[in-house]
Amino acid sequence: MEDQQTRSEARLAEAQRVAHVGSWEWDVGSNVVTWTDEMYRIYGIEPQEFDHTYEGFLRRVLPEDRDGTQNVVLEAYRARKPFVYDHRIVRPDGSVRMLHTRGDVIADDAGQALRLTGACWDVTELWQAARERERSISLLRATLESTADALLVVDQSGHVVAHNQRLLDLWKLPARSLEGSDFHALLASVHDQLVNGDACAQLARDLAANPGAETFDRLHFRDGHCFERYSRPQRLGDQIVGRVWSYRDVTERECLMRRAVFLADASRLLASLDAEAALDAVSKLAATFMDGVCTVDLSPSATRYAVGSSSRMIVPLTAHGQALGAITFVSSGDRKYDQADLVLVGELAHRIELALENAQLYRGAKEALGARDEFLAVAAHEIRGPITSLHLAVQSLAKAPPELTARLTAIIEREDHRLARLVEQLLDITQLRSGKLRFVYEPVDLAEVTRDVVDQLAGDLSRSRSTLSITAPGTLIGSWDRTRLEQVVSNLLSNAIRFGMGKPIELRLTRDGNQATLVISDHGIGIAPQEQERIFKPFERAVPPRQYGGLGLGLYVVRTILDAMGGSVHVDSQPGAGASFTVDIPLARTG
Amino acid sequence: MSARTWIQVIDDDESVLEVVVLVLGQRGYQARTAADGVTALEQLRAGTPPSVILLDMRMPRLNGIDFIQALKADPALASIPVLILSGDPAAAETGLALGAVGFLRKPFELSDLVTRIETVLPRNSGIL
Numbered sequence: 001m002e003d004q005q006t007r008s009e010a011r012l013a014e015a016q017r018v019a020h021v022g023s024w025e026w027d028v029g030s031n032v033v034t035w036t037d038e039m040y041r042i043y044g045i046e047p048q049e050f051d052h053t054y055e056g057f058l059r060r061v062l063p064e065d066r067d068g069t070q071n072v073v074l075e076a077y078r079a080r081k082p083f084v085y086d087h088r089i090v091r092p093d094g095s096v097r098m099l100h101t102r103g104d105v106i107a108d109d110a111g112q113a114l115r116l117t118g119a120c121w122d123v124t125e126l127w128q129a130a131r132e133r134e135r136s137i138s139l140l141r142a143t144l145e146s147t148a149d150a151l152l153v154v155d156q157s158g159h160v161v162a163h164n165q166r167l168l169d170l171w172k173l174p175a176r177s178l179e180g181s182d183f184h185a186l187l188a189s190v191h192d193q194l195v196n197g198d199a200c201a202q203l204a205r206d207l208a209a210n211p212g213a214e215t216f217d218r219l220h221f222r223d224g225h226c227f228e229r230y231s232r233p234q235r236l237g238d239q240i241v242g243r244v245w246s247y248r249d250v251t252e253r254e255c256l257m258r259r260a261v262f263l264a265d266a267s268r269l270l271a272s273l274d275a276e277a278a279l280d281a282v283s284k285l286a287a288t289f290m291d292g293v294c295t296v297d298l299s300p301s302a303t304r305y306a307v308g309s310s311s312r313m314i315v316p317l318t319a320h321g322q323a324l325g326a327i328t329f330v331s332s333g334d335r336k337y338d339q340a341d342l343v344l345v346g347e348l349a350h351r352i353e354l355a356l357e358n359a360q361l362y363r364g365a366k367e368a369l370g371a372r373d374e375f376l377a378v379a380a381h382e383i384r385g386p387i388t389s390l391h392l393a394v395q396s397l398a399k400a401p402p403e404l405t406a407r408l409t410a411i412i413e414r415e416d417h418r419l420a421r422l423v424e425q426l427l428d429i430t431q432l433r434s435g436k437l438r439f440v441y442e443p444v445d446l447a448e449v450t451r452d453v454v455d456q457l458a459g460d461l462s463r464s465r466s467t468l469s470i471t472a473p474g475t476l477i478g479s480w481d482r483t484r485l486e487q488v489v490s491n492l493l494s495n496a497i498r499f500g501m502g503k504p505i506e507l508r509l510t511r512d513g514n515q516a517t518l519v520i521s522d523h524g525i526g527i528a529p530q531e532q533e534r535i536f537k538p539f540e541r542a543v544p545p546r547q548y549g550g551l552g553l554g555l556y557v558v559r560t561i562l563d564a565m566g567g568s569v570h571v572d573s574q575p576g577a578g579a580s581f582t583v584d585i586p587l588a589r590t591g
Numbered sequence: 592m593s594a595r596t597w598i599q600v601i602d603d604d605e606s607v608l609e610v611v612v613l614v615l616g617q618r619g620y621q622a623r624t625a626a627d628g629v630t631a632l633e634q635l636r637a638g639t640p641p642s643v644i645l646l647d648m649r650m651p652r653l654n655g656i657d658f659i660q661a662l663k664a665d666p667a668l669a670s671i672p673v674l675i676l677s678g679d680p681a682a683a684e685t686g687l688a689l690g691a692v693g694f695l696r697k698p699f700e701l702s703d704l705v706t707r708i709e710t711v712l713p714r715n716s717g718i719l
Contacts, residue, residue: 377679381649384678384697385604391698392610396617404617411610418606463605463626498651 044091098127275359478587523578628653
């Protein structure tokens with residue numbers, strides 16, 4: 001019998017050693033604690049190192065766990081109820097072990113607690129594994145939440161395993177866990193937020209047939225946001241157990257890209273030399289891009305007001321500090337323009353300004369070229385007249401009867417002179433343009449010069465049917481270049497005859513102090529206000545050259561000569577009411 | 592020379608007018624001149640129509656093109672042949688398209704002018 005008990009105890013001890021389980025008993029009355037052998041191994045001590053008291057046990061409990069341990073024990077003792085708890089102990093070598101304890105209270109028939117007894121497992125390895133798992137989960141959670149992307153992990157059965165807060169934000173879902181939700185149902189619930197919802201759902205469905213695939217696509221939200229979506233399978237060893245989806249917000253990047261592309265497109269359109277068409281095309285492009293109406297107004301005081309519009313922007317267009325106009329956007333629908341839009345429109349305005357400036361330079365260059373070409377055509381026409389006459393006269397001369405010979409010879413001489421004069425004029429222009437015109441100053445009677453010019457133009461005057469009234473002193477002497485002065489009077493009077501429409505012409509010459517004033521007025525076609533400065537420029541004229549002959553240089557020559565002699569010329573005219581040219585010229589050069 | 596056969600010369604260059612009239616006269620043609628299209632139209636509407644019109648293109652008041660259009664629009668004058676004498680081929684081309692019968696580019700040969708005039712004159716209205 002004793003043998004049997006001994007064998008039984010030995011088996012128990014063996015079982016306890018294998019299972020890391022020890023048993024204990026605390027006789028409360030005598031405060032004696034009894035341990036099985038395994039208990040000593042768990043505590044890392046020899047039996048003689050333990051004083052077998054409750055306090056001796058408590059001293060080996062990790063200080064942080066002591067209060068908890070006492071509370072559990074006292075509560076069990078008072079309530080006379082079984083108890084379970086975990087606590088840590090410190091072995092003499094300093095290592096910490098986690099123990100799992102189950103115990104019960106043994107009471108006498110009167111209900112008086114006599115002793116506590118129980119079993120104790122060393123669960124250190126399990127506890128460490130659990131801690132490791134907690135750490136991993138915490139790391140995963142922290143990683144999930146700290147990444148800039150929205151993340152979603154779905155298992156093979158299509159249920160959500162993990163996700164982060166950003167995903168809820170992305171889908172505009174209430175703050176709750178999606179774990180366990182059906183992935184496809186989730187996609188369906190947010191379908192309407194997407195512009196390309198069908199395609200996105202289809203991609204997710206297609207993966208059923210190809211679970212190992214990695215995917216990439218874009219989600220376009222109706223509110224303008226844009227996300228890039230990546231997915232790859234989640235593997236456990238060789239086995240695919242789910243899929244990780246990540247969503248990256250590329251709205252800002254896309255927005256910058258779209259803006260850059262918009263500006264590039266606008267610049268390309270603005271590179272056209274047809275500024276009007278370019279502005280029209282850019283307005284249309286900008287209106288579409290800005291979801292509204294775009295107006296480019298090229299009046300310096302341009303402003304736009306839109307009653308009831310939800311949002312509008314006005315950016316002035318300037319060049320060299322001067323107002324050119326404005327570009328206006330009025331949003332249609334719900335779009336509200338923001339600071340970024342304003343910056344973009346500022347960029348656009350800058351490009352428009354450059355384009356307008358380019359167009360202006362191009363127009364100026366083209367007009368200058370056009371005026372020069374026109375001048376060459378006119379010069380060719382003017383030269384062709386005398387050449388034609390000369391050509392015909394010379395050919396006729398050989399067979400001409402004697403009575404015509406003299407007349408033909410006179411014509412040849414006259415045309416020869418005319419041609420020479422024209423060539424001289426052209427040379428003059430070359431010199432005028434290069435500032436090399438030479439002046440010979442001598443005492444000249446302007447009244448006499450005027451009379452000479454009138455005589456020279458008598459033929460033209462009579463053909464024009466205009467009458468000429470002259471008011472002039474007998475003499476008006478100054479220090480001038482006679483030939484140049486003749487040119488001034490001749491050019492002005494020729495113009496009056498040519499553009500006078502056969503109506504009376506007045507010439508008035510006066511002396512005012514040290515200055516002579518010549519006014520030549522006609523009552524002909526007149527000059528529009530916007531043409532009055534242009535007519536003094538080379539190759540410019542206010543009338544179509546096909547209707548009025550001449551090189552178109554007369555007034556340019558007049559102004560250039562007068563400038564050189566310290567004088568001036570200005571015009572006073574109304575279209576249809578004739579023109580009055582006033583020349584002021586000092587009697588002697590100063591300076 | 593037939594009293595009905597005469598030539599209208601229109602040019603704003605009075606020297607050209609003078610020489611053309613002179614050389615035509617040498618060959619027995621009578622000519623009348625006008626320095627611009629408006630004057631020419633007035634003359635044409637007032638008297639016997641000429642057998643041919645020699646027309647410059649670049650002129651004040653009414654240029655050659657406008658003149659031809661006005662001429663063709665007037666039933667009494669529309670059938671008068673117009674020979675363009677001009678240095679401006681582009682304008683001449685427009686004039687030809689509007690119904691002018693020929694074009695001589697200034698400066699032209701006297702013989703060419705005479706040949707062209709004889710070509711466009713009605714057969715029975717020449718000299719003799």
